[in-house]
Amino acid sequence: MKSKLATLMCGAALAVTGVHAQAADMADSMTIVSWGGAYQKSQINAYAEPYKAEHPDVEVIWDESSNEAVAKLRAMNEAGNITWDLVDVVAADAIRLCDEGLAMEYDPDELLAAGDDGSSASDDFGDLIVSDCFIPQIVYSTTFGYRTDMVGDTPPTNICDVFDLEAYPGKRSLEKRPINNMEWALLCDGVAKEDVYDVLETEEGQAQALAKLDTIKDQVVWWSAGADTPQLLADGEVVMGSTYNGRLFSLIEEQDQPVAMLWDAQVFDLDGWIIPAGLPQDRLARVKDFVKFATDTQRLADQAKYISYGPARKSSAPLVGQHADLGIDMAPHMPTDPNNSKNTFLYNYTWWADYRDDLDAKFQAWLAQ
Amino acid sequence: MTDATNSPSTGPMLSADGTPLKKSLQIALRRQKLRALMLVAPLLLFVLISFIAPIADMLFRSVENDIVSETIPRTVIALEQWDYEDGGASAPGDDVYAALYVDLSEAEEFKTHTRLGSRLNYETTGMSSLLRKTGRGIGRMDTDEYTKQFEALDPTWEDPAAWVAMMQAPGVAEILPETASAWQSWQRIVANKNDVLSEEQPEDFIYTMLYRDLIAQPASAVAAYSGPGAAMLQAADSAVDGFEPISLREQFLDIDKDWADAQIWGTIKAFSSPYTAGYFLSSVDLQLTPAGIEQQPENQQIYMMLFGRTMFMSMVIMGSCILLGYPIAYLLSNLPLRTSNLLLILVLLPFWTSLLVRTSAWKVLLQQQGVINDILVWLGLVADGDRLVMINNQFGTIVAMTHILLPFMILPLYSVMKTIPPSYVRAAKSLGATNWTAFWRVYFPQSVPGIGAGSILVFILSIGYYITPELVGGTTGTFISNRIAYHISSSLNWGLAAALGTILLAVVLVLYWVYDRIVGIDNVSLG
Numbered sequence: 001m002k003s004k005l006a007t008l009m010c011g012a013a014l015a016v017t018g019v020h021a022q023a024a025d026m027a028d029s030m031t032i033v034s035w036g037g038a039y040q041k042s043q044i045n046a047y048a049e050p051y052k053a054e055h056p057d058v059e060v061i062w063d064e065s066s067n068e069a070v071a072k073l074r075a076m077n078e079a080g081n082i083t084w085d086l087v088d089v090v091a092a093d094a095i096r097l098c099d100e101g102l103a104m105e106y107d108p109d110e111l112l113a114a115g116d117d118g119s120s121a122s123d124d125f126g127d128l129i130v131s132d133c134f135i136p137q138i139v140y141s142t143t144f145g146y147r148t149d150m151v152g153d154t155p156p157t158n159i160c161d162v163f164d165l166e167a168y169p170g171k172r173s174l175e176k177r178p179i180n181n182m183e184w185a186l187l188c189d190g191v192a193k194e195d196v197y198d199v200l201e202t203e204e205g206q207a208q209a210l211a212k213l214d215t216i217k218d219q220v221v222w223w224s225a226g227a228d229t230p231q232l233l234a235d236g237e238v239v240m241g242s243t244y245n246g247r248l249f250s251l252i253e254e255q256d257q258p259v260a261m262l263w264d265a266q267v268f269d270l271d272g273w274i275i276p277a278g279l280p281q282d283r284l285a286r287v288k289d290f291v292k293f294a295t296d297t298q299r300l301a302d303q304a305k306y307i308s309y310g311p312a313r314k315s316s317a318p319l320v321g322q323h324a325d326l327g328i329d330m331a332p333h334m335p336t337d338p339n340n341s342k343n344t345f346l347y348n349y350t351w352w353a354d355y356r357d358d359l360d361a362k363f364q365a366w367l368a369q
Numbered sequence: 370m371t372d373a374t375n376s377p378s379t380g381p382m383l384s385a386d387g388t389p390l391k392k393s394l395q396i397a398l399r400r401q402k403l404r405a406l407m408l409v410a411p412l413l414l415f416v417l418i419s420f421i422a423p424i425a426d427m428l429f430r431s432v433e434n435d436i437v438s439e440t441i442p443r444t445v446i447a448l449e450q451w452d453y454e455d456g457g458a459s460a461p462g463d464d465v466y467a468a469l470y471v472d473l474s475e476a477e478e479f480k481t482h483t484r485l486g487s488r489l490n491y492e493t494t495g496m497s498s499l500l501r502k503t504g505r506g507i508g509r510m511d512t513d514e515y516t517k518q519f520e521a522l523d524p525t526w527e528d529p530a531a532w533v534a535m536m537q538a539p540g541v542a543e544i545l546p547e548t549a550s551a552w553q554s555w556q557r558i559v560a561n562k563n564d565v566l567s568e569e570q571p572e573d574f575i576y577t578m579l580y581r582d583l584i585a586q587p588a589s590a591v592a593a594y595s596g597p598g599a600a601m602l603q604a605a606d607s608a609v610d611g612f613e614p615i616s617l618r619e620q621f622l623d624i625d626k627d628w629a630d631a632q633i634w635g636t637i638k639a640f641s642s643p644y645t646a647g648y649f650l651s652s653v654d655l656q657l658t659p660a661g662i663e664q665q666p667e668n669q670q671i672y673m674m675l676f677g678r679t680m681f682m683s684m685v686i687m688g689s690c691i692l693l694g695y696p697i698a699y700l701l702s703n704l705p706l707r708t709s710n711l712l713l714i715l716v717l718l719p720f721w722t723s724l725l726v727r728t729s730a731w732k733v734l735l736q737q738q739g740v741i742n743d744i745l746v747w748l749g750l751v752a753d754g755d756r757l758v759m760i761n762n763q764f765g766t767i768v769a770m771t772h773i774l775l776p777f778m779i780l781p782l783y784s785v786m787k788t789i790p791p792s793y794v795r796a797a798k799s800l801g802a803t804n805w806t807a808f809w810r811v812y813f814p815q816s817v818p819g820i821g822a823g824s825i826l827v828f829i830l831s832i833g834y835y836i837t838p839e840l841v842g843g844t845t846g847t848f849i850s851n852r853i854a855y856h857i858s859s860s861l862n863w864g865l866a867a868a869l870g871t872i873l874l875a876v877v878l879v880l881y882w883v884y885d886r887i888v889g890i891d892n893v894s895l896g
Contacts, residue, residue: 071858099483358494367844
């Protein structure tokens with residue numbers, strides 16, 4: 001009798017652990033961190049909703065902390081309690097998180113789905129996997145928009161028009177950091193595109209870039225949030241200003257403001273996912289499942305229905321369709337469209353990882369003068 | 370009986386139960402104190418745990434620097450023998466490169482070399498990619514030549530079990546010091562991979578250290594060893610002289626020529642101690658270089674200027690709060706209660722509005738195409754072409770912050786003024802004082818404690834303000850707190866942020882002390 005009971009109890013215990021083990025295979029909730037606003041909405045529409053349709057019992061919690069993700073992840077890591085499962089960051093931040101050991105390294109061909117055209121994930125994403133931890137999602141660009149009603153009959157066509165106060169008087173808005181501004185300044189001071197970073201490496205080159213920026217310093221409004229330039233353009237506070245191309249698209253097409261894009265010398269940058277290092281097995285399994293789904297060819301192409309950022313997969317480009325609400329073709333609004341990308345500039349991540357601290361100190365000192 | 374108690378010779382005074390009175394009073398007082406302490410304890414603990422401890426931890430980071438000595442401990446010790454000489458300095462010898470080789474082999478497994486790179490990149494530009502690059506290259510050095518030569522000599526060298534037996538034998542650490550030290554790293558690497566030590570063939574760096582040990586040791590020392598693997602060790606010892614030596618220095622230079630740069634080594638040496646003054650030096654525009662403490666180049670000096678600006682602007686904001694707040698508080702305290710309550714709500718209303726909304730409202734008002742400029746142009750006071758620049762500069766910051774902090778001045782002033790009896794001013798006037806004399810000689814001195822309290826509140830709040838200057842400060846209206854925020858959230862240089870914060874805290878405490886000496890903190894009243 002006693003032994004029978006023991007067997008029964010053992011069996012029950014086994015059954016319980018069995019069920020438990022199965023449930024623990026994949027967590028049924030995950031916290032995804034993104035940038036908020038229209039961008040996060042495009043991710044919800046293109047990735048999260050279809051995923052939830054397939055897995056109705058999974059709860060997705062969204063957090064809008066991407067702009068402080070690096071600091072928060074570091075604090076979580078020190079506290080030993082990672083509450084995030086998937087974080088959307090720009091490539092430069094991904095490199096830093098990877099360096100700090102805060103993001104998980106992954107194998108593209110194992111974690112990501114192969115392209116619809118049969119190419120392997122590592123070929124499909126190609127060079128865009130700029131760090132061992134970075135799962136690319138979109139290509140965006142930092143470029144200029146200008147007020148069509150404030151530039152006279154000859155709208156600006158060249159990046160150097162930004163530095164031309166005679167032809168285009170008025171204020172311009174630039175981001176309050178050295179990245180991009182230093183490159184544009186050198187390009188417009190006669191430095192060849194391929195030499196920019198070599199020149200910027202030297203003290204003289206840095207002084208040259210700042211001297212070029214000095215010529216328009218009095219006429220610059222410095223921005224630190226992506227929404228600043230669209231607002232300044234809408235208010236007529238500035239004639240032209242730099243910001244992310246998706247913000248300008250929404251200003252021009254969705255809000256119908258008299259603004260046009262100056263695609264010249266747009267600086268390509270990448271945004272994508274990182275998985276925080278040290279996730280428990282069940283949560284990691286869920287995140288991997290989601291990432292495989294959310295970065296496949298169709299999903300990346302779908303995102304472009306909601307926002308004008310280019311999908312990071314080569315195989316997604318032919319699938320880009322029309323805007324979900326406006327019904328306009330999205331392809332001409334992509335930074336990667338041939339008409340827009342006649343003259344582009346590639347942001348050098350590894351170079352900036354080294355020079356960022358140094359140049360930022362110099363840039364801030366210059367700003368404060 | 371009365372005589373007896375009064376006489377000192379009969380001992381201490383006794384209470385009713387026979388204990389000395391003094392003692393029983395002490396007990397009663399102690400119990401009272403204990404009860405008071407117990408009542409405060411929850412709050413005290415809460416403040417200690419959730420406020421004091423995190424701040425202390427954060428401030429401690431301003432001197433903490435153990436990342437260098439923890440990540441590359443052998444290199445730090447080896448570098449003690451090397452001196453940085455400015456100008457004609459040369460890179461250190463092969464011993465240091467060997468130490469770095471082992472250290473980085475382990476660090477690469479634990480991915481701590483990139484973390485070290487970010488840390489040292491704050492001091493010398495280029496360290497970040499140098500260490501990342503070296504981490505990638507460290508497993509691909511030509512040192513596998515040593516491994517091959519040992520294996521050719523005796524295939525047992527391939528056997529992990531033989532290695533384990535030998536390295537565990539007593540006395541081996543004395544004969545093969547560098548190998549033993551590297552072996553500890555190897556043990557940690559294997560454990561991290563969840564592998565079994567006796568099944569994994571050691572990596573090249575172990576063979577390299579073995580080679581170095583055998584070259585360095587006299588043959589007699591190796592011959593005296595008789596533990597496991599003695600035969601193959603002695604055979605190897607007599608053969609190593611014939612091995613082709615591989616310069617580790619050259620190997621590192623193949624990965625990146627910067628490893629020959631004395632500046633790089635000087636930086637590592639200068640920041641090798643577990644505590645550093647480097648962050649504090651950086652926050653006062655100095656820098657710790659291999660050659661000693663130097664001034665930052667002029668085009669990088671910002672912090673002293675920002676500290677100065679923060680102080681100056683906080684003073685201006687405090688001053689304008691006094692100027693604007695005093696009349697309002699005076700009016701409020703002298704109006705009938707019903708009207709003053711209504712006005713007080715108007716003072717408090719901004720408190721209930723989001724800080725961001727209030728700041729953005731100032732943007733709308735002050736910008737060049739904004740309400741104020743539009744009105745001025747409409748009135749013809751300002752030409753359309755040269756509208757006033759009132760935002761994204763110091764002026765904008767001062768206006769917006771004065772508005773935001775004004776209630777902190779009005780409220781203490783109001784509560785102090787409420788307690789000033791109007792009869793004093795009436796008495797002064799009845800004795801022949803003019804309105805101004807009555808106010809200045811009688812009323813104002815009594816309201817000074819309110820000004821003191823308001824000033825301290827406004828000044829201390831504004832010195833650490835960050836959102837408003839960030840939004841409306843442009844380039845000339847930002848505070849030191851904006852740099853602290855940048856280093857916390859963007860550059861991840863928490864050490865520098867902590868040092869800047871510590872200095873800010875110290876400045877506030879010093880000012881508080883000065884204020885106490887001049888005005889007297891007892892003269893401050895919140896009502």
